[in-house]
Amino acid sequence: MGFIESLFSGVRVFVSELVTVVAKAVRVVLEEIDHSSFGRAATQLVQGATRKYFSTAQDLVDEERELAEKFVRDGRRSETDAERLQEIAAERETLRKQIDAAKASNAAQEFRENQDQVVAVAPSDDEASASIGIIASKTCPECGETMRIRQGGFNDKTKRRNFYWQCTSAKFSCPTIKLDPMKERASVIRKQDPNLDLSTPDRRAIWERKDVLVETASRLRNALGDDDSEIVCPAHLLPMKLLPRSQADGRLLTTYEYVCLAVDSEGRACQHRIPLETFPQVSEALRRREGQGIINS
Ligand SMILES: [Zn+2]
Numbered sequence: 001m002g003f004i005e006s007l008f009s010g011v012r013v014f015v016s017e018l019v020t021v022v023a024k025a026v027r028v029v030l031e032e033i034d035h036s037s038f039g040r041a042a043t044q045l046v047q048g049a050t051r052k053y054f055s056t057a058q059d060l061v062d063e064e065r066e067l068a069e070k071f072v073r074d075g076r077r078s079e080t081d082a083e084r085l086q087e088i089a090a091e092r093e094t095l096r097k098q099i100d101a102a103k104a105s106n107a108a109q110e111f112r113e114n115q116d117q118v119v120a121v122a123p124s125d126d127e128a129s130a131s132i133g134i135i136a137s138k139t140c141p142e143c144g145e146t147m148r149i150r151q152g153g154f155n156d157k158t159k160r161r162n163f164y165w166q167c168t169s170a171k172f173s174c175p176t177i178k179l180d181p182m183k184e185r186a187s188v189i190r191k192q193d194p195n196l197d198l199s200t201p202d203r204r205a206i207w208e209r210k211d212v213l214v215e216t217a218s219r220l221r222n223a224l225g226d227d228d229s230e231i232v233c234p235a236h237l238l239p240m241k242l243l244p245r246s247q248a249d250g251r252l253l254t255t256y257e258y259v260c261l262a263v264d265s266e267g268r269a270c271q272h273r274i275p276l277e278t279f280p281q282v283s284e285a286l287r288r289r290e291g292q293g294i295i296n297s
């Protein structure tokens with residue numbers, strides 16, 4: 001990939017240059033997609049495949065849970081079970097590649113279908129935040145697995161959050177890559193969205209309006225317990241679920257997180273979680289589920 005920095009589901013591409021003419025940039029993106037492995041896969045096959053992959057992932061999680069229960073009950077692990085756990089890990093590695101490829105193909109197809117409706121905008125913290133946790137086509141320079149954008153805490157000094165790319169490989173040992181949306185000479189190509197296109201003060205004013213907060217919270221509550229198939233646990237390859245945090249205070253941006261309900265081979269709960277901490281994240285979560293973000297277009 002030269003021009004495409006990363007392709008995301010939901011018709012969103014980060015590109016590595018400043019785009020002035022959208023049509024030309026779209027053409028280059030489509031050319032790169034066509035030359036990539038994921039651009040050539042047949043989409044109908046791919047969509048059915050993703051469901052099948054998630055169901056295989058669930059089977060592996062169920063089996064690992066049984067092995068964990070047995071381990072806790074017996075206080076030891078049989079050789080057969082230990083071998084089976086290794087097989088499960090190997091099966092997951094294959095599955096991970098299949099899911100990543102299917103996701104990238106879907107994203108490519110979505111972009112192709114919506115190529116006439118996209119705009120090019122400058123990267124910003126909100127643009128990065130809107131893509132948190134989504135599997136991207138960006139590959140890790142260390143190991144070649146796919147990466148996703150993560151978000152750090154709010155920095156009181158800079159009044160900003162830190163963003164970084166994190167590798168999704170099973171070992172979680174690859175270094176993260178810092179992402180500073182404000183410093184990159186780059187663009188984001190995506191569909192129009194008032195939640196990102198209105199000026200920052202304008203959209204913040206709407207997001208923070210009391211009636212809007214109440215409605216947004218109620219829409220989010222309707223999504224509780226749902227699988228979000230765009231946010232996948234990197235360890236267990238299951239779609240993560242939106243749930244209230246254990247010590248939630250009820251405020252919109254400190255109460256919800258995506259969690260994985262799988263357990264590891266010793267019965268410990270999966271630690272992967274993606275907190276929902278910004279309005280762009282909430283807006284995207286709602287858009288993925290209902291087709292509209294916080295502010296309706
Ligand atoms: Zn890696």
Ligand SMILES: [Zn+2]
Pocket residue numbers: 233234235236237260261262270271272
């Ligand atoms: Zn997990």
